[in-house]
Structures are given as structure tokens and as C-alpha cells.
Amino acid sequence: MGSAIGIIANPVSARDIRRVIANATALQITDRANIVLRILSCVKACGVDHVWMMPENGGIRHHVRRGIDRAENQGLTHFPKVEYLDYKISGTVDDTLKAARLMKERGVAAIVVLGGDGTHRAVVTACGGVPIAGVSTGTNNAFPEHREPTVTGLAVGLAVTRKVPPSDAFLANKKIVVRINGHEEIALVDVAVVTERYIGARALWRTETFRELFVTFADPEVIGMSAIAGLLSPVTRLDPHGLHVRLVPEAEANILLDTPIAPGYMRGIGIRDYAPMQPSHTYRPSITDGSIALDGERELSFTRDDDVTIELVPNAFSTVNVSGCMQYAARHGLMRMTPHQKTDMGGQ
């Protein structure tokens, strides 16, 4: 008996202004659909029989359907049963939130997410503790690790069918909670405080507006806001703390940091100071009026009349430990086949 999983593939990630200012990737819809098909065949190979998909009108669904139809025409059976959630598509992040909630209700064992950091954030907001596995199809993408989605699909299949024990299959992650007058939003990687008071094109690239940065982890091998912290003082996803960085205009900086804040887009960042961000401690923005960017996108604006708090929360949600799953699979021979014989791992 196989487990069901969910797949949420965002058709509109990697579409913002960074295509123009920074030659960023614009992953095509057909590529996203092909990633979904690769994941479908891998989870099926591990014993997953049923997949719930988020409906969207960006075109991924049509290409996935054609791919499945073509396989069936050829008599191939390497895809699980695929069903789409049934609701009116809004074309906004509400689709992602609704899909995550409905997948939780349908009891999926994990949700595979195709998107950028923002898409992953939306899924975590609404999935009610269901483990997620990330595939990067966005722009900066500090949260989903970069690897061939085939491997992510295999790891998800191995994890949800319990071929890999939970202790190896899943990881706990930190998140940051931002509250404005009691209204709560989260970030998986970074919260940036900027002086701009409008959401606009959402992306962050005007470094002169940056004032403060809070991160759950700081990786020097990523780009974007998290890279600022990562190049100052690396913090891993497993460390109990995060990092708090105070930013200033270049002329007032104690440190001037050359940082890739978008793909191929190097900018000098003025740093006043930085310190570990302690879990369960309440921080407040250092400016009274501005906007808050969550995982690299301006989302909320605030004024001196608003009560804004920022807090690091440990053990906040679960992800499929792709590396852990594949290492376990190798050590325990999960992928080995008997000559001339199919295994329960597939091998069609």
C-alpha cells in the first residue's frame, strides 16, 4: 500500500524584474512540467501510488497531462495516479495556500514544492506540519537545495514509504515569525527591513534602502539577502540560532561587503554590525516606517503606529532530508536489484 504525496508547482516563480536587471533564469513552463513528470516517475518507483496536484492555469497542468497520456499510449505504467485538487483558481498565492491546506486534509505524507523561497514559505504557512521537499524553480532560492529533481523525487518516495526511517528521512527547520499588530507571517530564510513603503515589484535590489536583516541560516554558497549574512558569519540550518545584521548606507558602514544579492548582481552592502539571532527572543525593527521583505520579497509595510515583532522559532517545520535518505539508501542497498528481476523499487 503506497502513501499519497502532494505536488505544488508554482507556474509564476522566476518571473520578476531580476530577469532584466540581473539576467536571472526564466525557467520555462515545459521545464517545470518535465520536472513534475520526473518526480512522478521516481515516487512511483518507490511505491507511491497516488499524487495530489495543485491546479493552476499557468500551463504546467496541460504539459503534465500530455506527458502522462503519452506514457499510457505507449503502455508504460511508471506514473502514479494523479489527481488535481478541485477549486477555483485565483492565479495568486492563495492557490498555493489552499492547495497546501487541502493536501493536509487528504492526508498526504509529504508535499513536493516547485518554486522559489516565497512558494516554499506559502506552503509551510498552510500545510499544518506535513513535511515538504523543495525543488528550486525560482530566482535566488536559498531555501530549496539545488540538485536534480530526480533525486529529490527518489528521496521523497523512500521517506514516505518508510523505506528510510524517520530519523534519517526528515529534518527539523527554523523559521522566523513576523507579527504586525497580531497579524502573523513567516519567513523560512530571511526577513529584511527596508525603508520603502510600497510593495511594488517585490524583489529587493536597491541596497540603499536595506536597514536590517534577520536570517534563520546564513549560507555563503547562496545568493540574495541570506548571502549577506552568510558572507559575514555562516550559520547552518541545524544551528540553534540565526543571525541579525544591521545595515547602513555605505558611507556609514563599519564593513563594506561585496555581495551577490541577485544572480550575477554584485553590490556593495554597508554593514553596521551583526550578532547571533537568539531563538524565542523578541526583536523589533530599528526603523519606525518601512516595509518588511519575507524571503526576498517585499510583503508588508508598517508605520510608527504599528506594533512589529520578529522572532526566531526552532523546530518549526519538517523537510525531507534528501541527502540523509539517499545516504541511507546507499548504505542499506535499497536501490539494488537482482539480475533479471524487478524489485519493489521499480526498475521498469
Place this chain on the structure above:
Amino acid sequence: MTAPNSTAGIFPLDKQGLLEAYRTMRTIRDFEERLHAEFAKGDIPGFVHLYAGEEAAGTGIMMHLNEKDRIASTHRGHGHCIGKGVDPKGMMAEIYGKVSGSCRGKGGSMHIADLSKGMMGANGILGAGAPLVCGAALAAKFRGDGGVAISFVGDGGSNQGTFLESLNLAAVWNLPAIFVVENNGYAESTSRDYAVAVDSFVDRAAGFGLPGVTVDGLDFFAVYEAAGEIIRRAREGGGPALLECKMIRMYGHFEGDQQTYRGKGEIDDIRANKDCLKLFSERVVEAGVIQRAELAAIDRDIGAEIEEAVVFAKAAPLPTARDLTTDVYVNY
């Protein structure tokens, strides 16, 4: 609350610029709302296609342009005309088919043009603006004056070969041409889902080697920021790009459209929650940069201006038979 003197670091425009943006959007909205009412009386010849609901896109783009920059519009061109600086009185008279109109009453709603403002014309032929813009952009490139040319097309019109050929030409010649897809979700009455095989307009651009950007066309600031970067890049020799604005129209494809393809409550939802003018007003007032009274004063001004335009248009004479043979050819 006292309005701050400077919007630096808060908004991408100073206070004067924000008021100008509102004035342009309000002019477009009132112009179209009035046309909606006047058309129903049966005095206006031909078809009209209203831009109401889409003001943030046209305005957010046009505020980066000067009179030397050229645009080529669509059948839904009133908003582009006003954004580009064409006189609303002349436009109104043109739509009424009067001699005092921008094109002496010979163009009507779908062919308003004013070359003195860089407005090469609304266009009744879908996708026909894109090749014109390639020509204008080529001229700007030869002149070397930093000029740009912008083509507007709807999601339906973007399926025309002329549009796709123009993407190719602009990329090959690295023209300062910008292709704006105004995606309001309906090609007349046909849903985009049904009619467009490659569902992403950004993908289409990528297929021709152009960068493409999608923005929320209801958010003036999103459009203004994205268009600003795209236009700056084109002026500096960075080449063509595509900008998809996701937007809605408040009225039918044309006046008289019964809109049976709309979902139940769709229009009410648009008026209540997706009105780009409301969204803009709330943002600048909440930030304390502009007072509601300042916006109300603009509303009064524009109301009077549109009333004057309608009175002027109705009173103006119609062309005569002798006018049929004038303005047909142009000497270069």
C-alpha cells in the same frame, strides 16, 4: 498626520509625481466611465473598447516616457493616449467623429493618433502595433538619442504572427523596443487558457532571446518599478524586453458586450477588491504622503474636464464630404 516633504526611499516618485500618476489614472477612469454612459445613448459611432480598470498599467509605463518616445496601442487605446499626453478634449471629439477630433474625426476610437505626442495610434488590427514599434525603435537606434518605442498588445493579440515576428526582429537588431502584454484574461470572450498554447508570455519572450517580466498590473508601483528598469535598460542599449501586466477590465470587450463568459460576482469583486485606483489611493494616503482632500480636489478637476470634453465634442461639427479626400497621403 503631516505629510512628509520628501518621499525619498519611501516611494519611487516624489509627491508631485504621485499626484500626477493619480491625475492620469483618474482622467482615464472618468473618461471611460463617461464614454460608457454616453455610448449607451447611441450618439457615438462605431465601437468603443474601454480601458477602465487597467489604468495602473498604462500610467505606470507611460510616466517613464517623453514625447520623443513612441508607442503603438491596441483597439483599447484611450488609456494609452491619455497616458502619453494626448488631449482628452480632442480624443472625445475624435470618438464622436467630429472635425475637432485628434484625427479630424476620421479615426474614431480605434485609430486615435497624435504623432506630436509620440502616440502612433490605437489600432483596430490585433497585433499590428508591434511591427510599427520595431520601425520606430530602429529609427531611435539610428538617431542615437536614447529613445524607446513601446508596443501594447492584449493576451489574445499576442497570438498574431506580427507580434511574434516583431519579437524576433527586435531581438536580432537589439532594438530599444518594449513589448507590453496587457493580459486581462480574455481574448474578447475567449479565456486565455483555451486560446494560448504556451501559457507563459515570459516563455514566449525567452523563446526569442528576450528577457520577460510578469507584474501585477493592478499595482501602479509594481508596474512603475518594473517598467522603469526595462525602459532604462532599453535607453542604454540593453535591448528589447517583454513586460506582462496581469490585469482586469471592468467592462466588456466592447460596449454592448453581454459578458456571459464572466463568473458570477466577478464584476462586483473587481469593483470592490481589484480597483487599481483604490489600491493606489489607499497606499499613498496610509503612508501619510498625500491627503484624501488632495485626491478629492483632483477628482473634481477631472470631473469638470471630462464634462467640458463631452460638451465640446457634442457641439463640434461633423466632417463634410469634401473632407473625405484630405489627409489621405503624407508628403515626406
